[in-house]
Amino acid sequence: MTLFRQLLALILLSLTLSLAGALWLSFDNSREFLAEQLTTDIENASVSMAGALQPHLDPLQPVLIESVLKAYADGGFYQQLEVRLFGSELSWQEQRTVDFHGVPAWFQGLELLPQVERSVVLSSGWLQYGELTIIGHPGMAYRTLWQTFIQMLSWFAALTLLLVLVAAMGIRRILKPLQQIQHVSDQIRQHQFDQPITLPKTPELRSVVEAINQMAQQLQRDFSESDQRQQQLKDQAFRDPVSGLGNRRFFNQQLQAWLQQEPRGVLALIKIPSLTQRDQQSFVERDKAIARASQLMQQRCAGVADAVLCRLGLDEFALILPGQSIEQSRALLEHQQQALLELFASTELPVWIGACWINHSGSVAEVMARVDQALQHARSDNNQQVQIHTDSREVAQRSELVTMLQKAVEQGAVSFSKQPVKLLGDQQLVHYELFARLEFPVGTLLPAASFMSTLDEYELGLRFDQLAIKLVLAQLEKDPGQSVVLNLSAASLKSTAFQRWLALQLQQHVDVLPFFGLECSEETVLYNKAAVISLVQLLREYGVRFGLDRVGRNFSSMTYVQQVRPDYVKIDAAFTQSLVASPQESVFLTSLVSTIRALSIQVLAVHIEDEEQLQQLSHYRFDGYQGFLHQPEPFFSNTLQHGEKA
Known part of the structure; x- marks a missing residue:
């Protein structure tokens, strides 16, 4: 009582x-x-x-x-x-x-x-x-x-x-500080720190409230210091101090992780000779020029989800554009070049960009050789200083792909596979992550990584998310008991009508919501924080789990995780894949995992492919893992006949 x-x-x-x-x-x-x-x-x-x-x-x-x-x-x-x-x-x-x-x-x-x-x-x-x-x-x-x-x-x-009402009002007023203490204690447990409690007039409670306020302030300082420490460790290991971009080490990790995930997009090298010329000037002036160029390129890439921009050398930068089509990438790179030429107009030196289209897995050395070859072509061709090497068949198949995507989304021809996410230790199942593939009449299965950029480009991303959610909820109604999680695209979060639509869907499938969850990437949260926070509040009302993917990929503070309060996070694959190859990175990874676990949030590792990596996880306080150690298996297929609609 x-x-x-x-x-x-x-x-x-x-x-x-x-x-x-x-x-x-x-x-x-x-x-x-x-x-x-x-x-x-x-x-x-x-x-x-x-x-x-x-x-x-x-x-x-x-x-x-x-x-x-x-x-x-x-x-x-x-x-x-x-x-x-x-x-x-x-x-x-x-x-x-x-x-x-x-x-x-x-x-x-x-x-x-x-x-x-x-x-x-x-x-x-x-x-x-x-x-x-x-x-x-x-x-x-x-x-x-x-x-x-x-x-x-x-x-x-x-x-x-009357006495009960008067007594209840009086007791509530007297005990209000205790209720606030309980509320603040729950928030402290979750590392949420709001305004301090107003000091009550009752002397006995006043001293307790003062102690609670001091403890909350101290814990807030401790969390901020922990966040700063892990950020400093990450900056020291993966960030170029002059440009503020990722360094070569960070680039190699991100590129290797991307190439192992059914890659589809563009990799580019950007050469800015003007920065080399400024080597003859003071170091301060050169560093300022590098910082301005880096900031300019970041601004041009801000609208591209999952883009990775790094500085590899004095005048060389690398840009990964996952999910971008050839046309989208060419337009972005040409705008980058034009902006850089305007920035360094006084030097009258060119800006060379070499890129290659990537649509299959490969080694880092092989891909970098192709990109370097494209860069050399850009340097030797004064008329075309932005070179994108690609297979001519890719361009020819572009319009055909768009037509097929529109038809597949219209007909609801989607197939889903599932991959288990398990806890470390007892190997208990946390949930299954679902991977969508579009099924075409000719029997072709196209993975999501191959068509998501095209869906977004032709404003089909929202429709695809809605289709996937409806199909999965309907499947759970038929066969409940398996906890599954779907990924949301940025297009859905940018839509003001999506949350209203989602609320109606959740109301219609209340019985299966304990088995349903959604997640989105860290980049999506950083660019749509208000929308994500609103979405999380909606999901909590219905008891739906929510997670963040690719956490740690960006050079941002973990305060956004504290604000969003997901049920779980997945550390970016680039860090978990390098555990065996680079044990020296353990200090940063330990700090990152500890900071997130301090928020009472489940921390998962991804792309765990062998027992050696699995053994390494136990040293870093991960809660669970996911990867090709457990191969994806079919979940269900919604193959429809031509002309039918989902």
Whole structure:
């Protein structure tokens, strides 16, 4: 029982006993008064009736005696009237049935009022003729006493209710600081720190609140320092101090991780000779020029989800554009070149960009050789200083792909596979992550990585997310019991109508929501934080799990994780894949995992492909893992005939 209820019960019990005692005394006084009143009425009636009967006794007039008895019996509250003559067997009697008129039997059975009986001798002078016996009728007294009891009970109930309300309000006001302490304690447990609690006037509670406020402030400082430490470790290991971009080490990790994930997109090298010329100037001026160029390129890439921009050397930068089409990449790279030329217009030096289209896995060395070749072509071709090497068949198949995607989305021809996410140690299943593939009439299965950029380019991403959610929820209705998670695209979060649509879907499938979850990437959160926070609030109302993917990929503070409060996060694959190859990175990874775990958020590793990597995880406090150590398996397929619609 809560402290509030204990105090309320104690106060209510004390007040109830006091009030019940006072009301009982009042009720008992009323009972005694009615008993005395009943006795007095009988005594008065006996005297009056004796006087009325006396003239009819000598000479004896039976008819008049009987008339007097009837008159008194009909006009008063008497149960029995009897006249008995001495020395004779003559007697007259009038009886009336006792009717309590609405007084319950249990109340009558309490015998709160005595039965009043009075006998008087009928005489004339010294001569005694007989005896008059009167037994009172308690019906009226019981009715009066019952009405008094009901009124007192009503007052008792009303006063009790009033006392409960007043006591509850008073106790709540007194205990408000304790409620705030409980709320703040829950937030502290989750590493959420709001405004400090207002100090109460009660001295005992004031000292407690001061201690809680100081503890919250200290924990906030500790978390901020922990976040800063892991950020510093990450900057030292993976960030170029001059440009603020990722360094070559970070680039190699990201490129290797991307190439192992069914890559589809563009990799580019950007050469800025103007920065080399500035090597003849002061280091300060050169560093300022590098910082300006880096900031400019970051701004141009801000709208590209999952883009990775790194500085590889003095005048060389690398750019990974996952999911971007050839046309999208060419337009972006040409804008990059034009902006850089304008920035360094005074040097009159060119900007060379070499890129290659990647649509299959490969080694880092092989891909870098292709990109370097494209860069050399850009340097040797003054008319085309932005070179993108690609297979000519890719361009020819572009329009065909768009048509096929539109038809597949329209018909709902989607297939899903699932990959388990398990806890370390007991290997308990956390959930399955679902991977979508579009099915075409010719039997081709196209993975999501191959078409998501095209969907976004042609504004089909939102429709695809809605289709996937509807199909998965419908499948869970048919076969519940498997916890599954779907990835959301940035297009859905940018849509103001998506959350309203999602709320309606969740309302229609309440029974299966414990088995359903959504997740999105870190980049999506950073660029759509308000929308993601609103989405998380909606999902929590319906008990739907939410997770973040690729956490740690960007050079951003973990405060966004604290604000979003996901149920779990997945550390970027580039870090987990390098555990075995680069044990020296363990300091940063340990700090990152510890910072997130301090928020009571589950931390998962991804792309775990062998037992060696799995063994390494136990040293870094990961909660669970996912990867090709457990191969994806079919979940369900929604293959429809041509012309049908989902």
